[in-house]
Amino acid sequence: MKKKIMFFLLVALIFSSQINASTKITPNDVYSAVDIINRSLDIFLKQNRISNFESLDINEIGLRPMHVCQMAVTAVDAMIEFQESKEMRASFKIVVTPKEYIPHDIKLLADYLLSEIIRTADELKIDNLPNDKRIFSNKTPTDVFKGFVDIFLKFKFLTKNEEISPNTGYSEVVRAVLDAKSILTTIDSEQRFRIDAPKSPKGLKPANVYQECIEARKGLNKVRKNFKMEEIPIPMLDDFSKINPADVFIQVQIIIAELNLLKRAIGTISSTPIPIAVNGKTPSDVHEQLVLLKYLLLQIEPLQEMMSKINS
DSSP: OHHHHHHHHHHHHHHHHHHTTTSOOOHHHHHHHHHHHHHHHHHHHHHTTOOOOOOOOOOOOSOOHHHHHHHHHHHHHHHHHHHHHTTSOOOOOOOOOSSOOOHHHHHHHHHHHHHHHHHHHHHTTOOOOOOOOOOOOSOOHHHHHHHHHHHHHHHHHHTTOOSOOHHHHHHHHHHHHHHHHHHHHHHOTTOOOOOOOOOOOSSOOHHHHHHHHHHHHHHHHHHHHHTTOOOOOOOOOSOOTTOOHHHHHHHHHHHHHHHHHHHHHHTOOOOOOOOOOOOSOOHHHHHHHHHHHHHHHHTHHHHHHHHHHHHO
16 A cells, blocks of 8 residues: 555656646755755754754765755655654655656655655644745755755754664665666666676775775766766865765765666666665675676676677
C-alpha cells in the first residue's frame, strides 16, 4: 500500500511539473523557499538545545538543477530519518529519475519539504515557525544546492546522527557504481565490460576519498564531452586536511546527479537504487568503490565503439 501511495505522489509531482512548466520559476524563487525551511529548522535546533551547528563550506560553482534535485531528495531522506526517530508518521520517499530537471521541479520539492516540516512541528508542539518568505536576487543553482546541504545537515543534527560514517559513504558510492553499470548495460545488454578495477591500499583517510571523487568527476566530464554535453566545473582545493566524511558524501550526491544526466543522454531509464545499509566499512573501502566507478566510466566510449562495429 505504501509503495502505491509513493507512486501516486511521484505521478502527481511529475504531472504538476508538466502542466506548470510554463510558469517561470527562477533560482531566486527556490532559494526563497529553501531560506524559510532553514529558518524553520533553526527553531527546531533551538528547541532541541543544539547550538553547535555550522554550515559546510561547499567549494562549488556552476552546479545545475539536477544536482540541486539530488540534494533536495537527500534532504527529504534526512527528514524521514528524523521523523522516524520521533516515532511519527514519516514523509514519502522521493525517487530521482533520469530527466532534465528545471527550477520548477526543485520548487515542488522545496514546497513539499516545507509542508512536511510544518506538519512535523505541529506534531512535536514546536511553535513560532517563520512565515515570511524573503525576496532574493542573483541566486544560482549552486546557492540553492548549498541551502539544501544545510537542510540535510540540520536534520542529521536533530536526529543526533551528524557524524557521517564510512558505512554511509560506501552505500552511496555503491549506488553510483550500480548506475554506471546500468549505463554500460544499456550500451551492451550482454554486459561485456570489466569490473576488475585495482584494489585500494588500507589506511586511507577522507581526504584520499575526496580526491578520488574529484577524479571520478573528471571522468564524468570526459564522458560528457563525448556526448557534446557541457562540462561541470570541478572544485580546486589547496588544503585537503580539513576534508571530512560529510564532504565526501556531498561529492557523491553530485556524482549521482551527473550519472542521472548521463543516463538520460544514453537512454538508460532506471532510477538510482536506494542505499543498502552496510557495516564495518573504512575510507579505503569507499575509495575502492570510487576507483571501480572511474574504471567503469573509462569503458563507456570503447564499449560504444565496439557495439557500433558489431552492429554495422
